[in-house]
Amino acid sequence: MNRKQFDKIASVIGLILAAVLISAGALLSWGGSFANNEVKSQLSQQKIEFPAADAGSLKALPAADREAMLKYAGMKMTTGDQANVFANHYIAVHMNGIAAGKTYEEVSSEFQTASAQLKATPDDKALQGKVGMLGGQRTALFMGDTLRGLLGFSYAFGTLGKIAIIASYVSYAGGLLFLLLAFLGFAHLRRAATDSEI
Numbered sequence: 001m002n003r004k005q006f007d008k009i010a011s012v013i014g015l016i017l018a019a020v021l022i023s024a025g026a027l028l029s030w031g032g033s034f035a036n037n038e039v040k041s042q043l044s045q046q047k048i049e050f051p052a053a054d055a056g057s058l059k060a061l062p063a064a065d066r067e068a069m070l071k072y073a074g075m076k077m078t079t080g081d082q083a084n085v086f087a088n089h090y091i092a093v094h095m096n097g098i099a100a101g102k103t104y105e106e107v108s109s110e111f112q113t114a115s116a117q118l119k120a121t122p123d124d125k126a127l128q129g130k131v132g133m134l135g136g137q138r139t140a141l142f143m144g145d146t147l148r149g150l151l152g153f154s155y156a157f158g159t160l161g162k163i164a165i166i167a168s169y170v171s172y173a174g175g176l177l178f179l180l181l182a183f184l185g186f187a188h189l190r191r192a193a194t195d196s197e198i
Contacts, residue, residue: 007189014182021175028168035161039154040078048077048086057090065089080158087151095144104141111138 051058053073058066068089072082099107111134118127 004189007185011182011185011189014178014185018175018177018179018182021171021178025168025171025175028164028171032161032164032168035157035164039080039083039158039161043077043079043083043154046077050075050077050082050086051090061089061093065093080155080161083151083158084155087148087155091144091148091151095141095148098140098144099137102137102141104138104145107134107137107141110134 050069050072051074053070055073058069058073061069068085072085075082077083077086102110111131114127114131114134118124118131121127
């Protein structure tokens with residue numbers, strides 16, 4: 001193969017790769033922006049606000065959780081990172097205090113057992129109180145788990161949006177590099193001797 005043919009093939013491949021990478025960058029930018037905008041939109045609609053730095057609910061948290069929350073004190077939740085902090089350093093801590101750290105499933109199982117016992121002895125006041133308490137705990141844990149799960153999805157989508165934006169930058173850089181190499185290849189093509197072999 002002579003040098004001109006090789007330069008032409010390499011330069012055309014470089015142009016194709018540049019087009020593919022720049023197109024991928026555009027799609028990744030769009031996807032990342034879409035994910036980040038949706039997370040912001042959905043979280044803004046919920047109107048969740050972080051407690052102020054001097055709020056009692058924030059001061060009552062364990063030191064590590066309070067420190068994580070202080071970064072966003074008094075702010076409205078609009079990002080996936082904020083959702084992650086709120087879910088894991090605020091809601092989770094309060095949920096652990098509801099039933100001495102028991103999960104929804106554990107409390108629900110106790111509730112169902114106590115409810116079945118209450119059917120057999122409907123006049124048992126202590127059992128009525130236990131069923132009422134377990135029912136309240138079960139509801140609170142269910143709502144807490146649901147909210148934590150939804151905030152976790154916001155965090156996941158926000159993180160995917162960030163990754164897509166970073167990947168778009170890498171893709172754009174690769175596309176520009178191949179575009180430059182293709183132009184250099186075409187420039188070399190004009191200077192290469194027709195009969196030189198590689």
